[in-house]
Amino acid sequence: MERHLMDSQIKGVSTGTTILAVTFNGGVIIGSDSRASIGGYYVSSKTINKLIQVHDRIFCCIAGSLADAQAVTKAAKFQISFHSIQMESPPLVKAAASVLKELCYNNKEELQAGFITAGWDRKKGPQVYTVALGGMLLSQPFTIGGSGSTYIYGYADAKYKPDMSKEECLQFATNALALAMGRDNVSGGVAHLVVITEEGVEHIVIPGDKLPKFHDE
Amino acid sequence: MSSIGTGYDLSASTFSPDGRVFQVEYAMKAVENSSTAIGIRCKDGVVFGVEKLILSKLYEQGSNKRIFNVDRHVGMAVAGLLADARSLSEVAREEASNFRSNYGHNIPLKYLSERVAMYVHAYTLYSAVRPFGCSFILGSYDQDDGPQLYMVDPSGISFGYWGCAIGKAKQAAKTEIEKLQMKDMTCRELVKEVAKIIYIVHDEVKDKAFELELSWVGEVTNGKHELVPKDIRVEAEKYAKVSLNFKTDSTTDQGGFPMPCKQG
Numbered sequence: 001m002e003r004h005l006m007d008s009q010i011k012g013v014s015t016g017t018t019i020l021a022v023t024f025n026g027g028v029i030i031g032s033d034s035r036a037s038i039g040g041y042y043v044s045s046k047t048i049n050k051l052i053q054v055h056d057r058i059f060c061c062i063a064g065s066l067a068d069a070q071a072v073t074k075a076a077k078f079q080i081s082f083h084s085i086q087m088e089s090p091p092l093v094k095a096a097a098s099v100l101k102e103l104c105y106n107n108k109e110e111l112q113a114g115f116i117t118a119g120w121d122r123k124k125g126p127q128v129y130t131v132a133l134g135g136m137l138l139s140q141p142f143t144i145g146g147s148g149s150t151y152i153y154g155y156a157d158a159k160y161k162p163d164m165s166k167e168e169c170l171q172f173a174t175n176a177l178a179l180a181m182g183r184d185n186v187s188g189g190v191a192h193l194v195v196i197t198e199e200g201v202e203h204i205v206i207p208g209d210k211l212p213k214f215h216d217e
Numbered sequence: 218m219s220s221i222g223t224g225y226d227l228s229a230s231t232f233s234p235d236g237r238v239f240q241v242e243y244a245m246k247a248v249e250n251s252s253t254a255i256g257i258r259c260k261d262g263v264v265f266g267v268e269k270l271i272l273s274k275l276y277e278q279g280s281n282k283r284i285f286n287v288d289r290h291v292g293m294a295v296a297g298l299l300a301d302a303r304s305l306s307e308v309a310r311e312e313a314s315n316f317r318s319n320y321g322h323n324i325p326l327k328y329l330s331e332r333v334a335m336y337v338h339a340y341t342l343y344s345a346v347r348p349f350g351c352s353f354i355l356g357s358y359d360q361d362d363g364p365q366l367y368m369v370d371p372s373g374i375s376f377g378y379w380g381c382a383i384g385k386a387k388q389a390a391k392t393e394i395e396k397l398q399m400k401d402m403t404c405r406e407l408v409k410e411v412a413k414i415i416y417i418v419h420d421e422v423k424d425k426a427f428e429l430e431l432s433w434v435g436e437v438t439n440g441k442h443e444l445v446p447k448d449i450r451v452e453a454e455k456y457a458k459v460s461l462n463f464k465t466d467s468t469t470d471q472g473g474f475p476m477p478c479k480q481g
Contacts, residue, residue: 083320087328091320098321123361137321 016040016186018148019050019061020176021118021128022160023141024169027197028126030118031173032061033148033181034189046189054080057201058096058119059194063146064133069113076100093119097129097137105135116145120196148180148187155179166195170204178211228344240348241341244371247350248297252427253384253418254283256294256354257394257411258366262404262435263356264445265294266411268384268419271426284432284444288313290323290357292434292442296384297351297371305349309333326357330367330375338373348372352383357442358435386418393417404435408445412453413460429454 016037021030032050037043052060052073058080062069076099083099084091097117104111115131130138130145144156156176164172170193177191191211193204225231226239233239254267267283285293285306293309295302312332316324333355341348352370359365368383369375379399382390393414399407408431415429431450434442445453 087325092322094322095320098319101321102319 016184017050017063017146018144018152018177018180018184018187019063019116019146020144020149020156020173021061021116021142022164022169022173023118023126023128023162024164024166026126027120027166027195028118028128029166029169029173029193029195030059030061030116031177031191031193032146033177033187034192035181035187036066037186040186043188048189049192051192051194052077053201054096054117055084055091055119057090057121057196057198058093058117059196059201060096060100061116061118061145062113063115064113065111068111069115072100072103072111072113072115075103090121092121092123093117093127093129094121094124094139097131097139100131101135101137104131104133108134114145116143118196120198126196144176144180146180146187148184151183152176152180166197170195174206175212179214181208181211182214182217229341229346229348230344238341238372241372244297244348244350245352248352248371248383249385249387251296251298251351251384252424253382253386253390253415254294254296254354255380255382255390255394255411255414256356256366256368256378257380257397257399257407258356258364258378259399259402259404259407259435261364262358262407262433262437263292263364263366264404264407264411264433264435265292265354265356265431266415267294267296267430268386268415269428269430270424271428274426278428282430284430286442287329287355288317288324288357288442290359290434290440290442291326291329292356292432293353294356294430294432295351295353298349299351301349302351302353305333305337305351305353308336309355323357323359325359325362326355326365326367327377329357330355330369334369334373334375336373337369337371341371341373354378354381354383356434358438358440360440364435386420389418390414404433404437405449408433408449409453409456412450412457416454416457416461429457 019032034047036045036048050062054060054077079099080091080096100115114133117129120126130143142160181187191206195202225233229240252268252270256265265284283295287293287309313324337349340346348371355367357365366378367375368381380394431445433445
């Protein structure tokens with residue numbers, strides 16, 4: 001009951017986040033802001049990491065209640081790691097996303113967390129999966145999520161191209177995050193980006209003052 | 218090579234002084250009493266062949282199937298106690314289904330065979346239950362991993378194979394299988410050879426009528442395990458019968474071919 005009252009104070013059910021994942025030629029870039037807020041009036045952390053590594057080449061970004069998201073990703077990380085050891089091979093991105101989906105769907109009454117799972121596997125290469133609040137699993141070439149995403153749907157739809165190069169994709173992701181963080185009061189801080197390819201995983205952190213500036217800034 | 222395990226063979230939870238679990242060995246003997254089943258892996262799929270003995274003319278044709286579908290892409294051919302085999306096929310189906318539900322994709326055959334083997338093995342540990350009296354051959358085809366073939370026996374071990382045989386004529390069948398160059402064959406060619414091998418190992422004297430059950434999974438079926446279509450099966454059986462007649466006429470003008478070694 002209390003939760004529903006709190007929800008009406010917060011915009012929608014996704015609280016304070018901008019997350020995205022974009023595939024490019026040879027890999028996938030996953031990105032998020034770093035702000036954690038309570039109710040939209042207090043920033044509880046300016047530098048939280050919303051990109052959780054669930055396996056060597058698979059990352060998850062979290063949106064919604066951070067407590068729920070952290071609990072779910074912890075359980076998923078264990079299940080995926082065990083699954084990978086049993087299979088004697090790295091897990092498929094689809095398998096990781098399915099594990100998250102099962103957790104979200106089976107506990108949908110209690111949980112309030114959504115995820116974007118992105119990674120690279122040998123079978124299908126770079127992939128992005130959305131696991132929505134109630135446990136829907138959807139595969140897309142790119143996806144955006146969180147409260148800040150509403151401000152960048154136009155930008156993302158207009159600027160996304162399939163088969164981009166790594167640099168083009170980085171520019172696209174950085175711009176999208178910067179624009180969302182610029183307008184959404186509950187998204188902000190630094191921009192975290194992770195580039196996942198067959199070769200490895202690269203973390204990029206862009207502090208707030210180094211983000212691209214647009215008109216009026 | 219039989220040996221008496223008097224006193225140490227009453228339960229699966231007892232070792233004999235020379236380190237054997239006789240109940241498991243007896244279970245394997247139960248498999249050897251059943252008619253033959255073979256599975257062969259080729260370059261683009263897997264073919265199963267089962268010599269299904271018809272014990273009564275009153276049986277409906279096609280009843281008492283010995284080849285099961287475990288998942289869309291996995292087939293299972295069995296030998297031994299048929300009721301045990303049916304129960305294990307349900308176990309395998311549940312494993313495959315749970316895997317798909319949890320992980321969103323087809324279960325890899327190596328993993329499935331390990332899981333079912335683990336289940337079979339569990340029944341060799343306790344005196345309260347008896348081991349399963351059946352062996353089975355699992356086969357699958359996947360776009361990326363290609364064709365796979367695994368065999369599980371009552372002791373609960375599983376191995377991957379290019380070709381294997383279980384049942385009463387498994388030795389003779391293995392000899393015939395070894396003659397094949399299966400790595401270079403396609404499913405269509407292999408179907409005929411599998412039919413031929415079943416016909417060769419079938420004992421006309423001891424067992425009368427039999428029905429040949431043939432199934433395959435591979436590129437030819439788009440990764441779906443299914444019974445071989447009737448026209449291809451008929452053609453394969455014709456090829457098998459012709460080859461058999463040809464071989465038994467060893468005094469023809471074409472020169473003597475050695476008689477196949479028939480096992481009782």
